[in-house]
Amino acid sequence: xxxxxxxxxxxxxxxxxxxxxxxxxxxxxxxxxxxxxxxxxxxxxxxxxxxxxxxxxxxxxxxxxxxxxxxxxxxxxxxxxxxxxxxxxxxxxxxxxxxxxxxxxxxxxxxxxxxxxxxxxxxxxxxxxxxxxxxxxxxxxxxxxxxxxxxxxxxxxxxxxxxxxxxxxxxxxxxxxxxxxxxxxxxxxxxxxxxxxxxxxxxxxxxxxxxxxxxxxxxxxxxxxxxxxxxxxxxxxxxxxxxxxxxxxxxxxxxxxxxxxxxxxxxxxxxxxxxxxxxxxxxxxxxxxxxxxxxxxxxxxxxxxxxxxxxxxxxxxxxxxxxxxxxxxxxxxxxxxxxxxxxxxxxxxxxxxxxxxxxxxxxxxxxxxxxxxxxxxxxxxxxxxxxxxxxxxxxxxxxxxxxxxxxxxxxxxxxxxxxxxxxxxxxxxxxxxxxxxxxxxxxxxxxxxxxxxxxxxxxxxxxxxxxxxxxxxx
Numbered sequence: 001x002x003x004x005x006x007x008x009x010x011x012x013x014x015x016x017x018x019x020x021x022x023x024x025x026x027x028x029x030x031x032x033x034x035x036x037x038x039x040x041x042x043x044x045x046x047x048x049x050x051x052x053x054x055x056x057x058x059x060x061x062x063x064x065x066x067x068x069x070x071x072x073x074x075x076x077x078x079x080x081x082x083x084x085x086x087x088x089x090x091x092x093x094x095x096x097x098x099x100x101x102x103x104x105x106x107x108x109x110x111x112x113x114x115x116x117x118x119x120x121x122x123x124x125x126x127x128x129x130x131x132x133x134x135x136x137x138x139x140x141x142x143x144x145x146x147x148x149x150x151x152x153x154x155x156x157x158x159x160x161x162x163x164x165x166x167x168x169x170x171x172x173x174x175x176x177x178x179x180x181x182x183x184x185x186x187x188x189x190x191x192x193x194x195x196x197x198x199x200x201x202x203x204x205x206x207x208x209x210x211x212x213x214x215x216x217x218x219x220x221x222x223x224x225x226x227x228x229x230x231x232x233x234x235x236x237x238x239x240x241x242x243x244x245x246x247x248x249x250x251x252x253x254x255x256x257x258x259x260x261x262x263x264x265x266x267x268x269x270x271x272x273x274x275x276x277x278x279x280x281x282x283x284x285x286x287x288x289x290x291x292x293x294x295x296x297x298x299x300x301x302x303x304x305x306x307x308x309x310x311x312x313x314x315x316x317x318x319x320x321x322x323x324x325x326x327x328x329x330x331x332x333x334x335x336x337x338x339x340x341x342x343x344x345x346x347x348x349x350x351x352x353x354x355x356x357x358x359x360x361x362x363x364x365x366x367x368x369x370x371x372x373x374x375x376x377x378x379x380x381x382x383x384x385x386x387x388x389x390x391x392x393x394x395x396x397x398x399x400x401x402x403x404x405x406x407x408x409x410x411x412x413x414x415x416x417x418x419x420x421x422x423x424x425x426x427x428x429x430x431x432x433x434x435x436x437x438x439x440x441x442x443x444x445x446x447x448x449x450x451x452x453x454x455x456x457x458x459x460x461x462x463x464x465x466x467x468x469x470x471x472x473x474x
Contacts, residue, residue: 002051002112005039008032009105017098020091029076032101036072036108040065043112047468053180056114059468060318064111064245067325068238070450072104074443078230078333081440085340096136103129103234110242116164116179116249120157123210123246126239127153133231134223145222152219153209160206160246163199167250170195181249185472188256196254200263203250204270211243212236212293212300214274221281224293225345229336232289236296236332237325244303244321251307255473267308268398272405274301279405282412288338288345291416292331295371298409299324299379305402306386313389314470320382323451327370327379330444334363337441341434342426347416352425357436361421363444368417370451372410378455 012032016025043057043065050056079100083093106129110122127150135146168179170191176183188196209216220240224232254263278298285291299320306317335345337360342350354361370377390399454462 001039001042001046002055002109005035006105006109008035009101013098013101013105016094016101020094022090022093025090025094025097029097029101032104033069033073033076036104037069039108040069047465050114051112054115054118055109055112056182057112058114059465060245060248061111063318063322063465063469064238064241065108067241067322068104068107068111070447071234071238071325071329074329074333074447075230075234076100077443078233078336078440079228081437082228082230082336092136096133099129099132100231100234103133107238107242111245114181116167116181116184119246119249120160120164123160123207123242124157126210126242127157130223130231130235130239133234134227136228136231137226139226142226145226149219149223152216156206156209156216156219158206159202163202163206163250166195166202167199167253170199181252184253185256188253189258191257193257193259196257197259197262200250200254200259201266204247204266207243207246208270209243210239211247212240212296213243213304214270214277214297214301217274217277217297217300220296221290221293224289224296225287229289229332229339232292233329233332236292237329240296240300241321241325244300248307252472264308264310267304268395271301271304271308272398272402274298274304275402275405275409279408279412282409285416286347288335288347288350288416288420289332291347291413292328292335295409295413296324296328298406299328299371302383302386302402305390305398306382309386309389309393309395310473311389311393313386313393314473315466316382316385316389318466318469319455320379320386323378323382323455324371326447326451327367327377330363330447331367331371334360334367334441334444337436338364338420340436342429347419349426350420351423352421354421355425356434359438359441360436363441363448364417364421366448367444368413370448372413376452376456378451378453381455 009032012028016028043062046057047062048058103126106122106125110119113119113122131146131150134149135142171184174187174190176187209219212220220235223235275298278294281294285294303317303320306313338353341356344350370379373379373383387399
């Protein structure tokens, strides 16, 4: 099934890129989205089955594939609005959609990859494809951010590659020549602990560029600043999920060994450092998209804390990852609408939004209630469970330090959001010509409703999938 989907996606993307026909550019992405949704449902009904020797429909990949399907639909919709506003040519529109479809295809490959080498190749493909979209506006800032993204991600991918080589060598010493996750998990207790420690450190460092974690988190921040808002939504959600999954695959291997507590301590340190860096940078931020990017750094740090805490924290980490994806995507979609009024993302230039666009202002307010983990947000549930895991598993100092840092973060973000929503409208602002699409905000309300519903009353199949995903860790 996946091979058929990959072939179909490549053909659709090539047709979009080569033919550059307005009608095809409208039809082909819809066919692609339909195919991706079909793959997600197919995977759900084929849970824990191999699709080939390289791909498997496991619980975590199914969950993340559904998140990708949902956000792909909303991202294509907001991309359509973005391209329409900028009055781009058919050629530019075709290039954009072709790159976006191939990016989604590469992320799908990464999610379902059962072989670590295939996972690495898929992650590398996302680097190249997202770079095309970061540079889409062809400005000097976009060029600089694109080269920085390519360079730092390539360094990160190289670290991850070396880590996988160490994993391959220690597996080979135990008679395993395949990089199949299932086989590596089975022989993990026999592997050299020192080599596994080196493997995890290298992989964590390398894929931190994708997940948006310390130490290679800076690459995502610049990418957010210059990329079109719908692409920023993807970088900060589904692409970060790719980074998480890559680290999680290696984590499930080392979780079978005696070094698991050492690895969890590393994750706790990385989580705290990520939140600390977010706290520091948010004090100096003067750009809304950069503020959202550092907020993502904070939330990925919280996810790392969940894995580091263990037990209930495993469940909460995946829950948090999903809720963050829906909420942060909503923020980036809405900031595109904010830009239509103020023609700026700079905090000093943007104020009084609630008066200008009450529905959009309400969306911003609800998004920030959610992203700050205030009830009834599902992020409140996941953060509560992570802190509970920290206290239960005897990490009270970590919990207290992080709570203090989060208090500062909440104050800083809240101050900027109140300025955006309720301060006086800038003098001389010309808003008469701005036409707001009343349907543009619906996607944000739908995604936020999902976050609330899944947090308060999660359906049984949803919790079962998460429990299946972490069963190998317990």
